[in-house]
Amino acid sequence: MEQTRIILDTDIGTYYDDICAVLFAAQSPELKVEGVTTCYGDTHLRAQIAQKALEVAGRTDIPVFKGIGQPMRGHALMFGFEGDGILEPGEQPKYEDQHAVDFIIETIMNNPGEIRVVTLGTVSNVAHAILREPKVVENIKELIIMAGVVIPIVDAKGVRRSPREEYNFNNDAIAAEIVLKSGMPISYVPCDVTLDTPLLDGDYQRIRDTDTPIANLVQRVLDIWPPQEKLIYVSVGIPTEFTALWLHDPLVVMHAFDQTLLGMWPLHIGVEYPPTVIERDMVIANDILRTVPKKLPPNMDVALDVDGPRVSSFFTDRIVAPQGNGLASRQTAAGATS
Numbered sequence: 001m002e003q004t005r006i007i008l009d010t011d012i013g014t015y016y017d018d019i020c021a022v023l024f025a026a027q028s029p030e031l032k033v034e035g036v037t038t039c040y041g042d043t044h045l046r047a048q049i050a051q052k053a054l055e056v057a058g059r060t061d062i063p064v065f066k067g068i069g070q071p072m073r074g075h076a077l078m079f080g081f082e083g084d085g086i087l088e089p090g091e092q093p094k095y096e097d098q099h100a101v102d103f104i105i106e107t108i109m110n111n112p113g114e115i116r117v118v119t120l121g122t123v124s125n126v127a128h129a130i131l132r133e134p135k136v137v138e139n140i141k142e143l144i145i146m147a148g149v150v151i152p153i154v155d156a157k158g159v160r161r162s163p164r165e166e167y168n169f170n171n172d173a174i175a176a177e178i179v180l181k182s183g184m185p186i187s188y189v190p191c192d193v194t195l196d197t198p199l200l201d202g203d204y205q206r207i208r209d210t211d212t213p214i215a216n217l218v219q220r221v222l223d224i225w226p227p228q229e230k231l232i233y234v235s236v237g238i239p240t241e242f243t244a245l246w247l248h249d250p251l252v253v254m255h256a257f258d259q260t261l262l263g264m265w266p267l268h269i270g271v272e273y274p275p276t277v278i279e280r281d282m283v284i285a286n287d288i289l290r291t292v293p294k295k296l297p298p299n300m301d302v303a304l305d306v307d308g309p310r311v312s313s314f315f316t317d318r319i320v321a322p323q324g325n326g327l328a329s330r331q332t333a334a335g336a337t338s
């Protein structure tokens with residue numbers, strides 16, 4: 001089996017779904033994860049969290065690199081649970097010395113046409129890689145982005161679930177603009193689509209019923225989320241209750257090697273900064289990056305629909321599988337024949 005080679009770029013620690021994506025990737029023999037790179041805010045802490053997740057998964061063969069924490073404009077607003085339930089007090093997992101941007105450039109340029117980069121947070125590291133070595137644009141196989149909004153959706157309670165000020169892009173909007181306009185081959189998976197991938201109750205129960213280090217770690221992280229979600233919403237003036245455990249980030253990792261889950265359409269996505277009503281903060285902002293479909297020649301492939309139930313079961317199958325999910329035996333078998 002030929003493996004899909006990816007770099008996983010993540011703001012692991014803010015929400016629950018990045019660590020779920022890292023563990024899903026670690027448990028997927030279809031993938032050769034060249035490295036995990038961290039973005040946004042305290043990228044040192046995030047690298048430690050990623051390293052710990054890979055240790056739990058028995059995948060210390062995957063190197064972890066600290067990336068860019070500060071957006072090109074403004075400041076990183078840290079929120080979320082940032083490692084609670086993952087790192088023990090005082091625990092300091094050791095990751096690589098090389099910088100994430102150097103690693104991304106080196107890996108792409110040494111393997112032209114081979115490497116997919118999957119971004120699960122800000123696209124700061126990719127933007128810096130483009131600025132430092134513009135040839136990554138023509139040498140990357142594909143950039144798969146989980147970010148932004150194409151068609152905002154409002155739930156039955158009138159709460160806008162996919163806000164125009166979506167955070168992965170707007171936590172470093174200049175980086176997002178550089179990447180979206182770069183000409184890289186892009187698969188764009190906006191959060192209005194990933195919001196169709198709740199972890200279903202039966203699958204959540206399968207994780208609870210599984211007593212392995214990986215399943216236990218996922219359960220600890222998922223258990224922390226509902227009160228966090230409530231605090232995040234109430235802090236911006238929207239009373240809400242727990243909604244769902246969406247599998248935003250695991251979904252885009254799946255798409256790297258299984259293109260049957262998402263309906264992808266060639267579209268032109270423009271980048272604009274029109275005055276934007278931010279209902280959550282009750283202000284109008286002039287610096288919010290919006291991604292808007294245009295009736296122009298396509299510039300990327302855009303996800304417009306998803307098989308949500310299959311995402312939930314696929315994710316769960318990998319999380320409840322034994323550590324390594326047969327990966328070592330498959331690698332040995334591949335090595336024996338080469």
Ligand SMILES: [Ca+2]
Pocket residue numbers: 010011012017018120121249
């Ligand atoms: Ca993320």
